[in-house]
Amino acid sequence: MRVLVTGGAGFIGSAVLRALAAGGHRSTSYDLATDPRDDIVDVDRLRAATAGQDAIIHLAAKVGLGVDLSDLDGYARHNDLGTAAVLRVAAERSIGRVVLASSMVVYGEGTAQCPQHGTVPVPPRTEDDLARGMFEPRCPRCAEPLRPGLVAEDTGFDPRNVYAATKVQTEQLAAIWARESGGTAVGLRYHNVYGPGLPRDTPYAGVAAIFRSALLAGRAPSVFEDGGQRRDFVHVDDVAAATVAALQAPGLTGYTALNIGSGTITTIGEVAARMAMIMNGPAPVITGHYRLGDVRHITADSSAARRLLDWRPQVTLEQGLATLDQGLDQGPAGLA
Ligand code: UD1
Numbered sequence: 349m350r351v352l353v354t355g356g357a358g359f360i361g362s363a364v365l366r367a368l369a370a371g372g373h374r375s376t377s378y379d380l381a382t383d384p385r386d387d388i389v390d391v392d393r394l395r396a397a398t399a400g401q402d403a404i405i406h407l408a409a410k411v412g413l414g415v416d417l418s419d420l421d422g423y424a425r426h427n428d429l430g431t432a433a434v435l436r437v438a439a440e441r442s443i444g445r446v447v448l449a450s451s452m453v454v455y456g457e458g459t460a461q462c463p464q465h466g467t468v469p470v471p472p473r474t475e476d477d478l479a480r481g482m483f484e485p486r487c488p489r490c491a492e493p494l495r496p497g498l499v500a501e502d503t504g505f506d507p508r509n510v511y512a513a514t515k516v517q518t519e520q521l522a523a524i525w526a527r528e529s530g531g532t533a534v535g536l537r538y539h540n541v542y543g544p545g546l547p548r549d550t551p552y553a554g555v556a557a558i559f560r561s562a563l564l565a566g567r568a569p570s571v572f573e574d575g576g577q578r579r580d581f582v583h584v585d586d587v588a589a590a591t592v593a594a595l596q597a598p599g600l601t602g603y604t605a606l607n608i609g610s611g612t613i614t615t616i617g618e619v620a621a622r623m624a625m626i627m628n629g630p631a632p633v634i635t636g637h638y639r640l641g642d643v644r645h646i647t648a649d650s651s652a653a654r655r656l657l658d659w660r661p662q663v664t665l666e667q668g669l670a671t672l673d674q675g676l677d678q679g680p681a682g683l684a
Pocket of ligand 1: 411412451452453511538539540541553554555556558559570571572573577579616638639642643644
């Protein structure tokens with residue numbers, strides 16, 4: 349296939365370009381980092397870039413958590429308006445399949461188990477609780493601590509920060525595009541992606557990149573809360589393979605959202621300790637520091653992607669973390 353990859357120079361985009369080439373596809377990258385004219389909201393330029401393409405993989409976005417509300421319009425421009433422009437041009441060009449990067453952040457914290465009340469939505473934690481070191485979310489009905497579980501795709505949206513809100517919008521626009529154009533769109537809800545080429549030295553980076561930068565500078569990784577936050581770290585090569593598989597997976601119509609995780613659950617404290625050991629750095633420090641926009645636990649049920657994309661993650665956390673101190677750095681970047 350001939351595939352336009354927006355954000356092709358980014359951390360995930362670079363891995364996707366490699367996976368496309370390995371799969372015999374022809375790709376074109378559209379990325380501000382390599383050509384300042386590749387503005388994602390520039391409809392004319394997108395029209396030129398999509399000429400002759402069979403599909404689009406839309407990864408270009410402003411990523412991360414956002415530093416403060418001065419980022420609001422930047423996120424909306426790159427992520428909401430950018431996706432709208434890409435989909436508009438896809439419709440004009442009668443492109444039949446669009447694969448988009450979404451994120452597990454669309455769930456907020458999803459649902460969890462209360463010993464008394466069964467499955468309940470997980471409310472945002474209060475600043476009071478966090479300040480007192482009460483990090484586990486509580487049942488909205490009885491305030492007992494909740495037991496986390498795996499989040500499936502039919503769990504409702506509950507975005508907790510600006511970036512998350514733009515990813516919800518990305519998915520909603522894609523669903524509308526699919527319905528009105530008759531095309532097929534696949535929104536991939538990536539979990540915590542890590543691997544060689546992680547961005548570094550940027551407040552927009554995820555935790556693995558931050559820990560890696562600290563260790564490279566000889567500093568101890570600084571673990572927030574008590575380190576018991578649960579996540580699913582999925583290797584960038586596995587994410588790239590899922591993304592390419594979504595281009596051609598048979599049997600998908602309309603809009604499909606899929607969780608893309610490794611299936612292995614780990615805690616932030618464990619990741620910090622493993623990285624410190626592998627990189628021969630100082631042991632992590634548990635700081636008790638917290639960020640109001642953070643969720644405590646978020647782990648996916650990725651079985652639908654395994655089934656529908658015929659995809660299996662190949663890289664274990666142990667193998668993946670061992671390669672983290674190799675490979676090329678992306679350098680500072682807020683845009684992927
Ligand atoms: C991350 C990404 C999000 C992406 C999602 C899924 C960022 C900022 N967040 O969300 O964009 O959609 O994965 O791939 O890129 N922490 C520390 N020490 C630090 C920094 C963070 O202990 O120095 C902790 C946080 O408190 C949190 C956990 O690590 O509990 C994960 O943080 P982070 O990677 O920033 O965000 P996610 O919520 O996992």
